Amino acid sequence: MDTGLFKTVRQSQTTITELMIPSYANFGGKIHGGTLLSLMDKVAYVCASKHAGTYCVTASIDTVDFLHPIEVGELVSLTASINYVGNSSMIVGIKVISENVKTQKFVHTNTSYFTMVAKDDNNNLVKVPALILESTDDIRRFIEAMMRRKLKHTYKQEIQKVKGDIDIERALKVLENERCRVAV
Numbered sequence: 251m252d253t254g255l256f257k258t259v260r261q262s263q264t265t266i267t268e269l270m271i272p273s274y275a276n277f278g279g280k281i282h283g284g285t286l287l288s289l290m291d292k293v294a295y296v297c298a299s300k301h302a303g304t305y306c307v308t309a310s311i312d313t314v315d316f317l318h319p320i321e322v323g324e325l326v327s328l329t330a331s332i333n334y335v336g337n338s339s340m341i342v343g344i345k346v347i348s349e350n351v352k353t354q355k356f357v358h359t360n361t362s363y364f365t366m367v368a369k370d371d372n373n374n375l376v377k378v379p380a381l382i383l384e385s386t387d388d389i390r391r392f393i394e395a396m397m398r399r400k401l402k403h404t405y406k407q408e409i410q411k412v413k414g415d416i417d418i419e420r421a422l423k424v425l426e427n428e429r430c431r432v433a434v
């Protein structure tokens with residue numbers, strides 16, 4: 251059991267709402283994925299730095315699936331909460347909802363998980379407060395984040411193996427069924 255500082259999830263939970271202006275749109279008139287990623291990074295930073303009480307950096311982003319396009323003129327709300335804490339790292343879950351103010355239609359456009367790491371002014375890692383889980387949702391999110399973290403570790407190890415294992419003869423056989431032409 252941790253004997254240091256504890257904070258609740260609610261203490262750092264953050265929502266940012268932003269109007270989607272024309273300069274955020276791509277040539278098809280929909281909002282750029284990159285604009286959304288930038289807003290997600292911003293809300294993840296606010297949430298993580300509130301929890302840590304320090305400056306934070308983004309270490310990684312786990313899966314960003316854009317489920318629905320967002321239109322110019324809609325409001326986008328991004329809610330971030332700490333799902334899991336390690337030593338210096340925090341997994342921040344972010345839910346993005348778009349809102350058409352005229353029709354009152356709300357759409358869940360994506361959910362993603364940012365790993366943020368707390369740092370001090372000398373760029374050293376900082377131990378972050380442990381988490382008080384006040385609801386069954388807090389518990390579920392903590393456990394899910396732990397599982398995703400473990401899976402990511404396994405995935406990284408498997409990818410390393412794949413990188414080391416490529417046999418060119420076997421690769422040429424596999425590529426016969428793919429949409430490519432080998433021109434070496």
Ligand SMILES: CC(C)(COP(=O)(O)OP(=O)(O)OC[C@H]1O[C@@H](n2cnc3c(N)ncnc32)[C@H](O)[C@@H]1OP(=O)(O)O)[C@@H](O)C(=O)NCCC(=O)NCCS
Nearest residue numbers: 307308309310311335336337338339340365366367368375
């Ligand atoms: C991410 C970073 C802080 C890791 O630092 P490090 O000196 O390698 O430290 P460690 O390996 O001990 O990792 C520190 C923590 O980050 C976590 N971490 C490191 N890399 C990670 C990754 N790719 N994904 C998830 N977590 C990661 C570790 O699990 C560890 O967590 P813990 O303290 O809770 O156990 C460092 O690589 C960094 O500063 N990267 C640049 C970040 C940045 O500039 N982001 C903006 C991009 S424009």
